[in-house]
Amino acid sequence: MPPSKKQPPDPTPAPPIVETPPSAAPPEPVAVPVENLTATRDLLGWHGERILAGMSAPVADWPDEYVQHLVAEGTLQIEGGDFGEAPPSFIAPDLTSPETPVVRDLREPNEAPKVVDVAGDAERPERGGEAR
Amino acid sequence: MTLGVTAVHTARLASLDACYGTNKAPNMPSSFNLRMYSADPVSGGAELGAAGGYTALSVANSGTNFGAATVVGGVATKANAVALSMAASTGAWSAGATHWALESGGVIYDTGPITDPTTGNPMTLTVSQANVTVRFGIGKLTITVPTP
Numbered sequence: 001m002p003p004s005k006k007q008p009p010d011p012t013p014a015p016p017i018v019e020t021p022p023s024a025a026p027p028e029p030v031a032v033p034v035e036n037l038t039a040t041r042d043l044l045g046w047h048g049e050r051i052l053a054g055m056s057a058p059v060a061d062w063p064d065e066y067v068q069h070l071v072a073e074g075t076l077q078i079e080g081g082d083f084g085e086a087p088p089s090f091i092a093p094d095l096t097s098p099e100t101p102v103v104r105d106l107r108e109p110n111e112a113p114k115v116v117d118v119a120g121d122a123e124r125p126e127r128g129g130e131a132r
Numbered sequence: 133m134t135l136g137v138t139a140v141h142t143a144r145l146a147s148l149d150a151c152y153g154t155n156k157a158p159n160m161p162s163s164f165n166l167r168m169y170s171a172d173p174v175s176g177g178a179e180l181g182a183a184g185g186y187t188a189l190s191v192a193n194s195g196t197n198f199g200a201a202t203v204v205g206g207v208a209t210k211a212n213a214v215a216l217s218m219a220a221s222t223g224a225w226s227a228g229a230t231h232w233a234l235e236s237g238g239v240i241y242d243t244g245p246i247t248d249p250t251t252g253n254p255m256t257l258t259v260s261q262a263n264v265t266v267r268f269g270i271g272k273l274t275i276t277v278p279t280p
Contacts, residue, residue, distance in 0.1 A: 113220070113263045119252070119272035120232045122244035 144208035154195030161236035168229035185222030
């Protein structure tokens with residue numbers, strides 16, 4: 001009996017080679033000119049000072065949402081940077097005035113302040129009949 | 133010897149002044165706690181719990197808070213000279229209050245029923261919500277000694 005002909009192994013399909021476009025190179029950090037920083041700081045006031053502290057440059061290191069907000073409102077223009085529009089979920093803080101405590105009145109309508117006037121008398125009892 | 137009514141009043145007024153106000157006796161407390169009770173504390177009534185922000189009101193035993201005793205309607209009367217307001221409630225109090233007391237050091241010096249300031253009728257004071265301030269207006273918290 002002739003030896004069975006060895007079947008060649010099925011050619012394993014080579015993994016497809018997917019040509020992926022080179023990922024977009026991250027934008028080069030763009031340093032904000034000093035004058036822009038100053039203008040931004042002046043416009044944003046206290047809050048801006050706090051935000052800018054420690055992150056004056058490069059802008060690429062700033063929180064995206066914050067930069068998006070600045071770009072969207074026109075406060076900050078960055079050459080070569082495209083941060084798009086602020087996502088709709090981003091609620092821009094009020095950056096033009098110092099943060100102030102928010103006082104929320106959580107009272108229900110039926111819990112309006114109310115004063116209840118009462119009275120009371122402590123009548124000292126008479127003692128015996130000795131003092132008349 | 134027969135004493136007149138005026139003399140009787142004088143003695144009763146002095147008695148009240150010896151307890152409250154500027155001319156209090158040296159052994160009287162320098163301050164009292166105005167407390168609320170769900171029943172007559174003389175008969176074992178308990179003070180309200182802390183629910184709803186109830187707390188006793190500290191009242192200095194001074195001439196500012198207690199004026200000189202006077203005769204009102206033929207009755208020697210010591211009254212509060214300023215309004216006494218309890219702390220505003222933060223919710224419902226633990227129970228209705230029917231009595232008040234001026235207490236110091238665990239001793240109740242005077243106590244009486246809570247009454248409607250308009251009618252004088254006894255009432256149960258019920259605080260069922262927040263932001264309620266219970267107030268004894270000027271002259272509405274009194275200690276009296278009836279004239280026989």
